[in-house]
Each structure stands twice: as C-alpha cells, then as structure tokens.
Amino acid sequence: MTAAPPRTAAEFAAAWDLPMRTIRSMPGALDALPDVAAELLPAGELGLLHDGIPKAVGASDVLTAVRDRLAGRSVRTVTAAVGAHGVVLDEATVRAAVDGSRGVTGLISVGSGTVSDLGKAVAAELDLPLVAVQTAASVNGYADSLSVLVRNGAKRTLPTTWPRGLVIDHDVVGQAPRALTRSGIGDAVAAWVAPADWYLANALGMDQGWDEDAIAPVVRAAQPLIDLDPAEPAALAALLDILTIGGLAIGHTGSTAGLSGVEHLISHLLDMAAMAAGTGHDLHGAQVGVATVVSCALWEIALQDIDLGSLEPAALVPPEDLQERVLASWAGLDPTGRVGAECWRSVRRKFDMWATNGGAVRAFFDDWPRHEAILRRLAHPPEKPATALANWSATRTFSALTPAVDAKLARWALRSLPFMRDRFTLTDLLLLAGRWDDALIDRVLDRAAGAGGGL
Ligand SMILES: [Zn+2]
Numbered sequence: 001m002t003a004a005p006p007r008t009a010a011e012f013a014a015a016w017d018l019p020m021r022t023i024r025s026m027p028g029a030l031d032a033l034p035d036v037a038a039e040l041l042p043a044g045e046l047g048l049l050h051d052g053i054p055k056a057v058g059a060s061d062v063l064t065a066v067r068d069r070l071a072g073r074s075v076r077t078v079t080a081a082v083g084a085h086g087v088v089l090d091e092a093t094v095r096a097a098v099d100g101s102r103g104v105t106g107l108i109s110v111g112s113g114t115v116s117d118l119g120k121a122v123a124a125e126l127d128l129p130l131v132a133v134q135t136a137a138s139v140n141g142y143a144d145s146l147s148v149l150v151r152n153g154a155k156r157t158l159p160t161t162w163p164r165g166l167v168i169d170h171d172v173v174g175q176a177p178r179a180l181t182r183s184g185i186g187d188a189v190a191a192w193v194a195p196a197d198w199y200l201a202n203a204l205g206m207d208q209g210w211d212e213d214a215i216a217p218v219v220r221a222a223q224p225l226i227d228l229d230p231a232e233p234a235a236l237a238a239l240l241d242i243l244t245i246g247g248l249a250i251g252h253t254g255s256t257a258g259l260s261g262v263e264h265l266i267s268h269l270l271d272m273a274a275m276a277a278g279t280g281h282d283l284h285g286a287q288v289g290v291a292t293v294v295s296c297a298l299w300e301i302a303l304q305d306i307d308l309g310s311l312e313p314a315a316l317v318p319p320e321d322l323q324e325r326v327l328a329s330w331a332g333l334d335p336t337g338r339v340g341a342e343c344w345r346s347v348r349r350k351f352d353m354w355a356t357n358g359g360a361v362r363a364f365f366d367d368w369p370r371h372e373a374i375l376r377r378l379a380h381p382p383e384k385p386a387t388a389l390a391n392w393s394a395t396r397t398f399s400a401l402t403p404a405v406d407a408k409l410a411r412w413a414l415r416s417l418p419f420m421r422d423r424f425t426l427t428d429l430l431l432l433a434g435r436w437d438d439a440l441i442d443r444v445l446d447r448a449a450g451a452g453g454g455l
Pocket residue numbers: 139140187264284288
C-alpha cells in the first residue's frame with residue numbers, strides 16, 4: 001500500500017522533510033500557541049516581534065491575545081520601526097530589531113509578511129528559534145526560509161531561516177483588512193505564470209533546481225480561487241492553503257524563483273521607484289496580481305506570436321550599450337547612482353553567466369518542441385488570473401492600484417525588467433533577441449487590457 005499523496009500544508013512539510021513541521025492553521029489556532037511555544041522555544045525570555053499596528057481578534061487585540069496565551073513566560077516586546085510607508089526592512093530597521101532581541105532564548109513574530117520576514121532575519125542573525133504568528137493572508141512568504149530585505153535601496157530576496165512553527169488563526173486572518181486578503185490573491189495567482197520563467201531559466205542553464213513536483217501542488221491549490229465564493233469560510237481556508245504550500249515549495253526548492261518571475265519583478269520595480277521617489281506604493285500582492293495578468297499576456301505573445309524556437313542562439317547577445325541602459329533606467333529615480341550601481345552589478349553577473357553558457361543555450365533550441373510544450377502548460381492565459389482577481393474584487397489594473405500607477409511608470413517598470421537583478425526571465429531572452437522594446441510592451445499591455453487588466 002502506498003501512502004496517500006500529501007494534501008495539507010503540514011503533510012507537504014513532512015513529505016519534503018522541511019525544518020518547519022508545526023503548522024496550526026484553523027479557526028482559533030491562537031489557542032495552540034502555548035503548546036507550540038513550549039515545544040519549540042526553549043525556557044527563558046521570549047522576544048515578541050511586532051510592528052505596533054493594532055490587529056483585532058474578536059473584541060481583543062492580537063498582541064494582547066498572544067501575550068495572554070504566553071502568561072507565565074517572560075516576554076520582551078520588540079517593536080519594529082514604522083515609517084511613513086510601513087515597516088521597511090532596510091539595514092537600519094533589521095539592525096535595530098536584532099539589537100532589541102539580544103539575550104532572548106526564542107522569538108515569536110506577530111504580524112503580516114514584513115514582520116515575518118524581519119523575524120526570520122533576526123532569528124538567523126542571532127541563531128534563535130522562531131515561531132511565526134501569521135495575521136493576514138497577504139503573501140506566501142510566511143512558510144519559507146527567505147526574507148525580502150532592502151540593501152542599498154534595492155529589494156533583495158536573501159536566505160534567512162525557517163520559522164520552526166507557524167500559527168495561522170483563521171479568526172485573526174478573517175478580521176484583517178480586506179486589502180490584505182485581496183493582496184494574498186494577487187500573490188497566489190502568480191503560480192499561473194511564474195513557473196514558466198523559472199523553467200525557462202533552468203532550461204537555458206541560467207538557474208538550477210527546477211522541481212515540478214514542488215510547483216505542481218501550488219498550481220493545483222490555486223484553482224479554488226476561481227471556483228469558490230469568497231464569502232464562504234472555505235475560500236479563505238483555500239487561500240491560506242495555497243499561500244502556505246507556496247511558501248513551503250519556495251523553502252523546499254531553496255529559491256523564490258518557482259513562484260516569482262516577471263510578475264514579481266514588476267512589483268519590486270514599483271516598490272523601488274516609490275522608495276526612491278519617497279512616495280507610497282500598494283501592497284506587494286496587489287501589485288503582483290496586476291503584474292501577473294501582464295506577465296501571462298507576455299508569455300502568450302512570446303509563445304504564439306514570437307517564434308521563440310526560431311531565434312538564432314549565436315545572435316542572442318546583450319546590447320552593446322547594456323550598462324548605459326541599466327544606469328539610465330535608474331538615473332531618473334536616484335541621481336546619486338547608488339541604485340543604478342547596485343543593479344548593474346547584478347545585471348552584469350547575469351549576462352556574464354549567459355556568455356559562458358552557450359552549450360546549454362544551443363541544447364535548448366535543439367530541443368525546442370519539448371520545451372515549448374512544457375512552457376505552454378506552465379504559462380496560463382491572462383484571463384485566468386484576471387478571473388480570480390475579479391472573483392475576490394482584487395485590483396486588476398495599474399491605474400486601480402493605491403496610489404495609482406500611471407502609464408508612464410508602468411511602462412518604465414516593464415522596460416526596466418531586464419535591468420534590475422540577476423534572475424533570468426523571459427524578458428532577458430527577449431532583450432538578447434533585440435525584441436524587448438516599446439512596441440512589444442504596448443502589445444503586451446493591450447493583450448492584458450483585453451483580459452480586464454493592464455494599464
Ligand atoms: Zn510574492
């Protein structure tokens with residue numbers, strides 16, 4: 001008799017032999033916290049990491065509810081600095097939280113994605129066990145071992161550490177602001193296109209670790225986002241499942257790449273533009289949702305209209321003015337040149353690698369029909385994420401983001417996609433082919449608009 005395939009997040013964590021096994025995801029899960037803390041966090045003072053923003057559970061406050069459940073243990077509250085645009089995990093913010101946590105024997109982070117990422121960074125720095133109390137269904141980053149941190153003004157996904165335990169109280173998440181839940185939908189729909197970018201990078205020898213067994217369950221788990229009525233409690237549970245399984249898959253593969261392609265790059269670019277300009281930006285998942293419709297449109301055009309398989313491998317070379325184009329992308333936002341220099345280091349690494357990679361590239365084009373069939377399976381039509389976003393009343397267009405992203409900024413983000421970091425995506429291949437230009441970007445935006453997204 002063979003064991004049944006894993007279905008729940010905890011079953012995937014066990015099947016993949018991950019360091020995070022203790023997952024309590026249900027209504028009332030906060031009641032499990034005393035047992036989880038006793039099991040996973042050693043005796044001594046606990047650090048309770050949060051952002052100071054009140055979060056309701058029933059008529060109480062989540063932080064109070066957590067403290068009540070830890071009665072009898074010594075608890076030190078560590079409050080992350082909240083700026084005009086929320087908690088920004090730059091060098092200073094992480095250092096302050098690390099300094100504030102020195103001497104505790106274990107950490108509990110209480111909050112949404114940013115606080116959870118901060119908890120993982122502090123736990124890694126101080127080599128402490130961490131339990132994450134997830135207060136929103138906003139991103140998939142709770143259940144993995146990576147944090148999105150800001151280094152030299154650029155968003156970077158860096159390895160930190162696994163929470164040992166994850167507590168998701170559906171009563172808490174159900175009371176979180178609706179915008180956070182809608183943002184979770186946006187992060188979740190990326191499963192319908194991001195794997196195509198990751199597969200492409202692997203097939204071209206620009207990444208390693210392609211693992212369809214890790215990604216397929218996440219894609220399967222996304223279907224209820226279209227099928228279920230968001231008013232049903234089962235819909236929130238399904239959203240939490242896809243986010244948690246997605247996080248586990250990221251941790252299991254050791255990279256966000258499987259669920260973070262062009263659509264995530266667009267969101268990171270919008271964040272960086274807002275940071276540089278000192279303005280606000282919308283939630284990560286809200287931006288990712290809008291960008292997923294765009295990325296699906298791009299993949300559809302690349303596979304149906306641009307005959308990728310006919311590209312001549314020897315002709316795939318970076319533009320001669322690559323460095324100027326990278327620096328120019330950022331010059332308007334950061335006249336000091338710091339962000340441009342940081343991005344150029346990464347982009348140069350990417351295309352240096354491309355230059356040494358000719359064998360894998362030729363092999364890819366020799367075997368194009370097989371790769372094409374896989375890519376067509378991984379990249380879904382733009383109507384699919386657009387339908388899920390509409391089902392949850394989540395944002396589908398750049399102009400509906402808060403604050404609105406105008407056509408100029410959206411086009412800048414798309415144009416800059418190959419110019420930000422070392423992760424290879426479809427836009428890099430198109431840049432190498434001399435096809436990543438304003439005419440193609442306009443076609444992509446038009447196709448996304450046809451699906452209810454785009455500008
Ligand atoms: Zn994400």
